[in-house]
Amino acid sequence: MSDGHSDGMDLEALRDGVRAVLTEQASHEKVAAFTNAEGVRDEPLWSQAAELGWLALSADEAHGGLGLGSSELAIVYEELGRALAPLPVLGTMLVVEALARGGDAAQQAAWTPRLAAGELAGAVSMLTPGDRTTRLTLSAGADGGVTLDGVAADLLDGAAADILLLLAREGEGLSWVLVEPALDGVVVEKVATVDRTRRLGEVRFDRLALPAGRVLMGDAGQIADALLAHAALALASDARGGANAVFEITLDYLKTREQFGKPIGSFQALKHRCADHKIALVASGALVAEAVARMASGDPAAGRYALAAKALATEVYARVAQDAVQLHGGIGYTWEHPCHLYLKRAKLNEQLFGGPAAYLDRVTDLLLAAA
């Protein structure tokens, strides 16, 4: 996530507003209906998110955005995670950030306003810490254009996207290239994940000719670092929101469900697990908030905090969601109950843009470099 260049907005008002809309428009019933219908994105909700300016938060004001930064974005991600909202916001915001960092004036003018307005949804290559391999190659094409060959797999929100930003090898170096799936010869295959609130996409290119102006000029490695930090904070925020939500549902259940003549929440073995979860939520939440604050203030160590927050928050989410199913007993294992939706989202979050081990390894390297 980029650092904002305004004074920010009332964060709690933003949170209340987003939550109110999602409580109504992304209720558990609506999310369940969406997942049963196998859609790629919730169109009415997407339109509403666009109208409300959620997708315009981080884009520059010159391109129809609000020019805000990580603090505001993190709140949206957290609330989307809380509601399990089936929206390709992350992919879209990543393309906005890449354009801001590496796009020239023409590219920004061409794409950023439409992304900020929700006319286009975006998706970017699946990056992971410490791994910059790509199966795409870029070579010079006709009329100053480029030619793209190879495969881009594991594109988060790829099936729902109108514009793809892909990392490709160009000679010895790396480049980010913008591709519209609507072009002739491009087909994005929908790849189903067990978490039905999100989809991956896969696309194959066979000497696809792209016109000039499709390659970002900024340093590809630096853009990749920034996108990875953005994705890490987004997933950490999603995890924070989801973990708190599923924990609250679980607490409510433990207070009301009776067995052996009393509420099961009165049993010490269950209480201690809840206390452990609460402490983990407070601790990981503090780290996520710190990472967001450092990103917003442009702190040089923000990237390391973002990666650490992703590792910790997604692991905590997975732990809380796993135990939520168990603590709900049989009902938590049913398709009707939302527990499994949180569990699946938590487990996917752990793996998106790299798994916990990759994050820990990268954080260790960064700590060692600073030691």
Add this chain to the structure above:
Amino acid sequence: MSVQTATSPTTRRFDPLACKDDLDAFRAEVRAWLEAVVPADWHARMTGASEADYVAFQRWWFAEMGKVGLATPHWPRDWGGADIGIRHQVIIFEEIARAQAPNPDMFVISLYHLPATLFGNGSKAQRDRYLTGVKERGEVWCQGFSEPGSGSDLASLRTRAERKGDVYVINGQKVWSSYGAFADYCLLLARTDPTAPKKQAGISYFILNMKAPGVTVRPIRQATGQAEFCEIFLDNVEIPVADLIGEENAGWAIAQSTLSAERGLIIFELSERMARTLDADLAEAKRTDAAWLKDDEARRAFTRAYNDMVALRLMIRALMQEIETDPHMGSTTMPTYIKVHFSELLRRYTEFRLKLGGLAGQLRQPIVLGGGHQTGNVMHDFLLSYAWTISGGANEILKTMIAERALGLPR
């Protein structure tokens, strides 16, 4: 060990509190004072030190801190403190940790629990007499809460206090009193009304003079081999009525403020020291190209602990902000989260170091007294971590409290 400072006769006077209006200058002065006063070789000198040397060193360090106003800076001015804000407190702790200065752990009850207890409950005479005693004479306090058999069910305590004229007569036994063998006074809980319908309701809070007739102290040797804890036997000990804190039978609520002091500020200093320890361990591993840096499992265990340490410090900072708004209460739940998180992290991290220590870590070695959890003796530090998961309310008790009070789960 002879107690002497590292300062030369020409050393200038230090006065951090004089520059408290400028945080940077304040930090610089604290740092300069620490550089001048903390003996560079104190770790080595205290390694394997006798109990007498340890006590002498603690008293010397407390006196040095007092000379520059840094023993009781957090106390209100009316009580002999400097009334400094939480931001100054943060700086002092950070610099003490940075300098790896001694931990004045013999004075923990004197510095934190005593003022927290007397605040709002103690009489003016009590505050004048006993806070002055700590500040000017270095009086050591211990805590007489736990009893054999009461453990974490503190309210079940059985030590009796019976009023007879101008005194209360105390009979009973206390246990797990840290530094009880060196203490001048004790914060004592005793039962004044055995017939109270609720057992918490019949408890009173007293100041016990450890030199009073009928007080017998017996050290308990603990798993580390040290004898920090003591048993205290009370046989017809007379406590003047003037040394009752608050109202008779109202001791339970006062004890809660004593305990919350333990769960907040003290862990702040420990967390700063822990942060230094992890940073130092990593720097040392890098410098020596330690084998564990090539072991994925160990690297990840380290970084998990590191992330938890960062989270701990952030939680403590959040608590500090609450305390800044409400100096003597703070959050009702955050200190408990912090205590459990800190102690479990300490257990995990000391065990991590123990694993890295291999067989060498199992060999008996002299330890550094007063070194906190950075004694460098991995087995000792690991054993000592139990002091944090068990004392101050066992973590299991605190988790039940969190579940019931913070999460609203039914009793």
